[in-house]
Amino acid sequence: MAETTTAAPVTGDGAAGGPGGRVAGGRRIAFARMRDLALIPAIVVIAIVGQLVSPVFLQPDNLVNVLQTMSEIAVLVLAQTLVLIVKKMDLSLESTVGLAPGVAAWLTVPVGAGHGLGLLPGGWSVPITLAVGVLIGVVNALFIIRFGLNGFIVTLGMLIVLRGILTGISGGQTFFQLPESMLYLGTTQWLGVPASVWLCLALFAAGIVLLGFTSFGRSLYAIGGNVDAAKAAGIRTDRVLWIVIVSASLLAALGGLLLSGRLASVASAQGNGYIFTVFAAAVIGGISLNGGKGTMFGAFTGILLLFLIQNVLTLGGVPAQWIGALNGTIILIALALSRVTGGKAQE
Amino acid sequence: MAAAAPVVEATGITKRFGSTVALHEAGITIEPGQTHALVGRNGAGKSTLVSILTGLQAADEGAVTFAGEPAPRLADRDAWRQRVACVYQKSTIIPELTVAENLFLNRHDHGRTGLIRWKTVRAKARDLLDTWSVDVDVRTPAKELDVEQRQFVEIARALSFGARFIILDEPTAQLDASAINRLFNRIRDLQRQGVTFLFISHHLQEVYEICDTVTVFRDARHVLTAPVDDLPRADLVAAMTGEAASETAGERHGPSADAPDVLTVDSASLPGAYDDVSFRIRAGEIVGLAGAASSGRIEIAETVVGLRAAFGGVVEIAGHRPRPGSVPAALAAGVGFVPQDRHHQGFVPEMSIADNGTLTIPDRLGPAGFIDGRRRDRFARTMIGKLAIKTPGPELPVSGLSGGNQQKVVMARALANDPRLLVLINPTAGVDVRSKEFLLGKVEEVAESGTGVLIASDELDDLRMCDRVLVVFQGRVVAEIPRGWHDHQLVAAMEGVDLDG
Numbered sequence: 001m002a003e004t005t006t007a008a009p010v011t012g013d014g015a016a017g018g019p020g021g022r023v024a025g026g027r028r029i030a031f032a033r034m035r036d037l038a039l040i041p042a043i044v045v046i047a048i049v050g051q052l053v054s055p056v057f058l059q060p061d062n063l064v065n066v067l068q069t070m071s072e073i074a075v076l077v078l079a080q081t082l083v084l085i086v087k088k089m090d091l092s093l094e095s096t097v098g099l100a101p102g103v104a105a106w107l108t109v110p111v112g113a114g115h116g117l118g119l120l121p122g123g124w125s126v127p128i129t130l131a132v133g134v135l136i137g138v139v140n141a142l143f144i145i146r147f148g149l150n151g152f153i154v155t156l157g158m159l160i161v162l163r164g165i166l167t168g169i170s171g172g173q174t175f176f177q178l179p180e181s182m183l184y185l186g187t188t189q190w191l192g193v194p195a196s197v198w199l200c201l202a203l204f205a206a207g208i209v210l211l212g213f214t215s216f217g218r219s220l221y222a223i224g225g226n227v228d229a230a231k232a233a234g235i236r237t238d239r240v241l242w243i244v245i246v247s248a249s250l251l252a253a254l255g256g257l258l259l260s261g262r263l264a265s266v267a268s269a270q271g272n273g274y275i276f277t278v279f280a281a282a283v284i285g286g287i288s289l290n291g292g293k294g295t296m297f298g299a300f301t302g303i304l305l306l307f308l309i310q311n312v313l314t315l316g317g318v319p320a321q322w323i324g325a326l327n328g329t330i331i332l333i334a335l336a337l338s339r340v341t342g343g344k345a346q347e
Numbered sequence: 348m349a350a351a352a353p354v355v356e357a358t359g360i361t362k363r364f365g366s367t368v369a370l371h372e373a374g375i376t377i378e379p380g381q382t383h384a385l386v387g388r389n390g391a392g393k394s395t396l397v398s399i400l401t402g403l404q405a406a407d408e409g410a411v412t413f414a415g416e417p418a419p420r421l422a423d424r425d426a427w428r429q430r431v432a433c434v435y436q437k438s439t440i441i442p443e444l445t446v447a448e449n450l451f452l453n454r455h456d457h458g459r460t461g462l463i464r465w466k467t468v469r470a471k472a473r474d475l476l477d478t479w480s481v482d483v484d485v486r487t488p489a490k491e492l493d494v495e496q497r498q499f500v501e502i503a504r505a506l507s508f509g510a511r512f513i514i515l516d517e518p519t520a521q522l523d524a525s526a527i528n529r530l531f532n533r534i535r536d537l538q539r540q541g542v543t544f545l546f547i548s549h550h551l552q553e554v555y556e557i558c559d560t561v562t563v564f565r566d567a568r569h570v571l572t573a574p575v576d577d578l579p580r581a582d583l584v585a586a587m588t589g590e591a592a593s594e595t596a597g598e599r600h601g602p603s604a605d606a607p608d609v610l611t612v613d614s615a616s617l618p619g620a621y622d623d624v625s626f627r628i629r630a631g632e633i634v635g636l637a638g639a640a641s642s643g644r645i646e647i648a649e650t651v652v653g654l655r656a657a658f659g660g661v662v663e664i665a666g667h668r669p670r671p672g673s674v675p676a677a678l679a680a681g682v683g684f685v686p687q688d689r690h691h692q693g694f695v696p697e698m699s700i701a702d703n704g705t706l707t708i709p710d711r712l713g714p715a716g717f718i719d720g721r722r723r724d725r726f727a728r729t730m731i732g733k734l735a736i737k738t739p740g741p742e743l744p745v746s747g748l749s750g751g752n753q754q755k756v757v758m759a760r761a762l763a764n765d766p767r768l769l770v771l772i773n774p775t776a777g778v779d780v781r782s783k784e785f786l787l788g789k790v791e792e793v794a795e796s797g798t799g800v801l802i803a804s805d806e807l808d809d810l811r812m813c814d815r816v817l818v819v820f821q822g823r824v825v826a827e828i829p830r831g832w833h834d835h836q837l838v839a840a841m842e843g844v845d846l847d848g
Contacts, residue, residue, distance in 0.1 A: 213462040215455050218444075222452055225441035232439050233452040234424045292443045 038286065039301035042337065046308045054315040062311070064193055068262070070307040071200035072097070074300070075255035076278045077285075078207050079248035081299040084282055085211070086244050087224040087291025088144065091155040093252040093278065095162035096136050097271030100253035101260040102166045104128040104182065105175035115171045122179025126257065129182070133253025136162065137246030145241050159275070167268045175266040186261020196258040203251075207296035220244065224291030280331040281306050305334065352415030354379050354512045354543045355400060355431065360409035362395050369395040372409070373569040375545075375562050377512070382534065382544040384554040384575070387564035387587055388751075388779040393547055396564070397514055400545070402427035413512075425508075432505025433514040436521075436777075440497055442490035447472035449489050450504050479503045479537075495526040499533065506542070513537075514545045519553060520777050523640030524805055524841065531557050549779055551583060552807075563587055588781055601814050602631035608663075609681075609768045609799035610651065615660030620646035621822040624660070628768065628799040633790065635810040636803040637841050638819035645687055645772055647819065648803035652684040652770050653677035665767040678707055683766030683798075685757050685774050693757040696746035700738060701727035703745050704759045711764075730759040735785060751782025758786060762793065769793055769800045775809055787812060805841060807834055 050057035076093050083090045104125040109116025120128070136158070143154040188195040211217040222230035223237050230237050260266045285302025287294030309330050313323060353376045362370040370392045377383045387393050398404045400411065402421055411418040419426035440449050447469045448455075456467040472485040481499040483492065492500065498518055505513055515534075519527045534544060534557060546558055554561055555575055563570040563586040570586050578586075610628040615621070621643035628634045638644040649655045651662055656672030669676035677684075686692035694703045701723050705712060712726070713719035727741035734755045738748060745756055754774070761769060771790065775783040791812055794800050802809055810816050818826040818840040826840045 209462065213465075215453060215457075215463065218448065218455065218463065219453060221444055222441050225443045226439070228437075229439040229441050230452075235453050292441065 036286070036295050036298055037301075039284070039298070039305050042334075043301065043305055043308060046305065046312060050308065050312040050315065053312055057312065057315055062315075064197065066307050066311045067197045067200070068194045070303055071194075071196040072255045072259040072262070073274055073277060073281075074200050074303045075203060075251050075258065076274060077281045077299050077303045078203055078296065079251035079255075080278050080282050081207070081285075081287050081294065081296060082211075082220065082244050083248045084287050084289060085220045085224045085291060085294060086241055087227075088151040088241070088245065089155060089289075090140065090245065090248050091152070091275050092136065092140060092158035092162055093155075093248065094271045094274040095159045095166070096133055096249050096252035097256040097259065097274060098266065098269070099136070099162045099166045099256075100129045100132040101125075101182065101256045102170060102175065102266045102268070102270070103132045105178055105260070105266045106169045108179050108182075109175050109177055114173050114175055114177075115169065116175060116177075123181055125179045125182045129253050129257050130250060133250040133256075134246055136253075137249030140249060141242050141245040144245065145238055163272070166270075170266070170268040172268050174268065176264070178260060178264060178266070182257065183261045183264055186258050186263070196262065199254075199258070204296060204300045211296050216240070216243075221292050224293070226292070277303075277306065277327075277331075280335070284331070284334045306331070309334075351379050352412075353377055354381075355411065355413055357396070357400065357406075357411045358409055360396070360399060360406045360411070362392075362399065362404070362406050368567050370399075370406070371567045373564065373567065374409070375400075375569070375572070377543060377545060378560075379543055380538065380541060381560055382538060382546055382558045384546045384548065384558035384561040385564065386548065386551070386554060386561060386583070387570075388781055391564040391587075392567045393564055394516075397433060397516060397545075397547070400514065401431055401433045428505075428508040428510060430510055431512050431514065432502075432508060432510040433516060434498055434501045434505065434518060436517050438497055438501075440489045440492070440501065442488070444489055445485065446476075446483055446487050446489055446492070446500055447485035449500065450475060450485070450507065475503055475507050476500070479506060494521045495529065498530065502533070502537075506537075511541060512543045512545070514547070516547050517549065517777065518546075519548060519550060524838065525639055527553070549777065549783075551580060551780075554583075555580070584780060602629045606630040606632065606797075607665075609665045610801065611661070611663040612647075612651065613661040613663070615647070615650060615657040615662060617643075617646055617650065617655060617658050620655075621819070624819075624822075624824055626817055626824065628801060630767070630797045630799055631794055633794050633800040633802065633813045635813035635816035636801060636819060637805060637810055637816050637837060638803075639805060639841055642819045642841070643822040644803045644805075644819040648770050648772050648801060649687075651677070651768075651801065652682050654686075678764065681764070681767035683707075683761035683764060683769045685754075685761045685769075685771040687772040688776075689754055689757050694745045694753065694760070697744050699727075699742045699744055700731065700736065700748075700756055701741035703756050704730050704741075705763060707760055708763045726763075730763070734759050734789065749779075751778045751786075754778050754782065754786060758789065766798055769798050770803075771800065771809075772803045773806065773809075774802065774804065775806060783808065807837065810837065 047058065056062050076097065079093055080090060106115065107117055107120045107128060108122050108125045110118040140155060140158060143149045144151045185195050185199065190198050211220065219230065219235045219240050222233065222235055223240060227237055256271065259270060281303035282294070282299050283289065283302070284305065285294065285300065286298035310323070310327065313326055318326060356374075356376045358374045360370050360373050361368070373392060373396065375383075375385070375396065385393055385396070395404070399406050402418065402424070405421055413430045419430075441452070444452070450472045451468050455463040456471060458464040469485050476483055476485060479502070481503050483496050483500060489497070489500070502513060518530060522530060538544070546554070548554060558575050560572065561575050561578060561583065562572040563583065565587060606629040608627045609630050612627070613625050615624050624647055626634070636644045636648060646655060650657050651664070653669060653672060653674040653676060661668065662671065664677065664680040664682060667680040669680040704727050705723050709716070709718060712723050724741050730736075731738060731741060736748070736752050736755045736759070738752065745753055748756065758774070761771075769790070774790070775786055778786065787809065790800055790802070802813060804810060814830055816828045816832065816837060817824050818828065818837070820841070820843045825843070828837060828840065
């Protein structure tokens with residue numbers, strides 16, 4: 001047994017290196033990065049078509065207009081992207097968009113104007129909006145993580161409940177005369193561009209950095225890709241999931257705030273039907289419904305593409321009644337195209 | 348004698364799950380530099396011991412020490428990772444991420460700004476793989492690795508935490524012969540560098556090839572630990588099963604002289620898989636299709652059952668020519684099929700044994716597409732009896748069975764339509780010794796009753812009872828070996844080596 005005493009950790013510098021495999025990968029890696037940019041050619045094509053349809057299209061005013069109308073829903077896409085990457089789903093985001101500013105309006109709008117209670121001064125409206133977002137996120141997370149319920153069903157239920165609450169407190173009507181602070185983000189211009197556009201772009205930039213270059217961001221991919229492996233690597237999976245689900249609701253509340261500010265009102269149907277566009281944009285942008293796959297940049301190009309197409313249709317004089325049908329068709333075509341460029345079946 | 352303390356020592360370990368005792372005062376002692384085999388049938392307590400040794404579960408009683416020191420707290424994952432690492436059968440690699448990221452998951456290299464520096468991460472990953480001479484591009488997405496590369500990457504990752512004691516949980520289960528050889532060379536390399544292994548395998552052959560000491564568990568208890576050289580194979584099998592078992596199967600009669608053909612394959616080709624393959628199987632005959640994993644043997648078998656369509660050539664089953672590439676047509680022609688990977692193609696895990704076993708014969712269970720639950724359960728009960736499936740009843744989901752019993756359900760399904768031709772691909776992969784003997788015995792029994800059998804496998808034990816073995820090498824049938832071959836003769840043929848030449 002004496003010879004076993006000599007066994008000791010060895011750095012293994014004697015082992016021969018294998019440089020052979022390094023060279024071959026180069027092209028494939030370039031291709032992998034290309035897939036992140038897969039929608040760029042489509043966006044360029046749309047830009048050219050748009051310019052042919054109407055010379056207004058490429059005017060800065062029109063482009064800023066597109067960015068502003070998409071900014072609220074883009075924030076939702078960002079939120080959903082985080083949730084999808086950890087292999088969960090949050091359908092209730094679209095109701096949060098309405099309910100969070102709805103509750104704030106309910107409490108701050110003076111009595112007499114619609115269903116407002118006028119209980120709190122207007123300055124409270126923004127904190128309340130965000131707090132409602134966090135609260136909804138906590139309820140979602142409790143059901144999904146704590147009690148282990150299926151996220152799809154939980155948030156589907158939440159979608160209906162939250163929409164119902166908004167209809168209840170508003171009496172099915174629209175809140176007007178919102179406090180000044182609620183209007184700020186939706187109406188102000190910074191350097192000639194709406195604040196909501198700046199905010200949306202800043203959030204996406206932050207999202208790209210978060211997902212690509214921080215341990216927290218990478219842990220989302222690990223959890224979505226193989227939760228057991230993530231646990232084995234020492235990632236606190238439940239904590240990460242809590243943060244993601246609550247942040248998503250918070251972001252949805254922020255999106256609602258932008259929308260209410262721009263429209264200077266909270267309708268009881270605010271955000272209704274958004275979730276389909278949100279999912280479509282995420283999937284077109286390369287986010288997998290099976291988790292662990294896709295980038296924030298891809299998601300951004302997804303939503304951008306959808307809104308550019310819509311803008312071109314409007315400029316082209318397509319009757320408003322037909323926009324819905326065309327929108328759906330475009331989503332299907334875009335999905336089919338991204339299936340072709342992605343090369344693999346979407347799950 | 349100033350011998351080093353054992354790398355790991357577990358003594359008096361007892362672990363209960365509810366009323367079942369998974370380990371009863373079991374123990375194991377692994378000396379530095381050893382390659383220690385842990386063998387036992389399914390349910391002997393091997394996996395429980397592994398999860399206790401890796402700190403995933405705490406023992407109810409008993410103690411674990413590493414190099415003489417008590418084991419760290421369960422929550423202290425880092426401390427555990429520095430002492431022991433396990434390469435599980437189930438991958439702990441995240442498929443969508445690159446190899447580099449998998450290696451340094453949750454311990455990325457951060458730059459001054461607090462953001463991840465991918466360049467450094469990749470460089471470190473490359474260094475790590477070079478150190479242990481794993482030839483894989485660190486930028487490859489992990490899903491593109493094959494099983495073998497994946498294992499090497501996981502071993503390298505384990506070593507990078509500082510662990511010099513590695514548990515390999517059935518590492519060879521999904522590898523072909525040449526990959527197993529490469530894995531063993533890698534293990535020997537690491538042995539020389541002072542790495543200690545605990546090797547878990549169903550293949551006793553491998554234990555004798557690579558390990559120096561063997562520990563046997565049976566029914567949650569430690570049975571024996573002995574140097575491999577001092578323990579003849581028969582004794583080892585006896586220790587595992589608790590009874591003296593003979594390894595040689597009884598003599599078979601083989602097909603009678605005037606038996607009709609049940610399978611004729613005539614000059615079938617599938618580009619990229621096999622080329623110009625012709626053979627026939629008579630009723631009651633067992634024919635082996637041997638070859639390495641990529642030799643084309645699996646594709647040939649899958650063509651016979653209709654999972655693939657041959658590009659040219661003819662497949663005739665019991666006088667019929669089923670439409671190529673159609674599984675229903677092949678089933679109708681009288682084929683029973685045990686697919687390559689039971690988890691992928693063999694069964695629906697959450698469906699009951701009864702549902703799984705009768706999946707191929709819904710038309711016998713009731714009129715006009717309806718299924719008579721009682722008829723199905725009656726059918727399932729006879730099947731459970733015939734194949735000695737260990738289960739409380741036919742309604743248990745298949746996912747609740749052990750590997751051996753799952754495979755029996757797959758076999759039962761293959762036999763459900765009283766096939767004229769039984770096609771088996773790797774029928775005993777990941778199955779314990781006793782279930783293996785049972786399954787192969789069943790195959791012989793089926794053959795005796797006049798069914799033709801085709802076994803596509805590289806497992807010598809599966810092929811031993813074949814009347815003749817066709818050896819496939821690079822898509823062509825290169826040899827036909829009658830029964831009574833020597834191991835080295837067949838292995839050489841499978842590897843494309845000509846011993847006589």
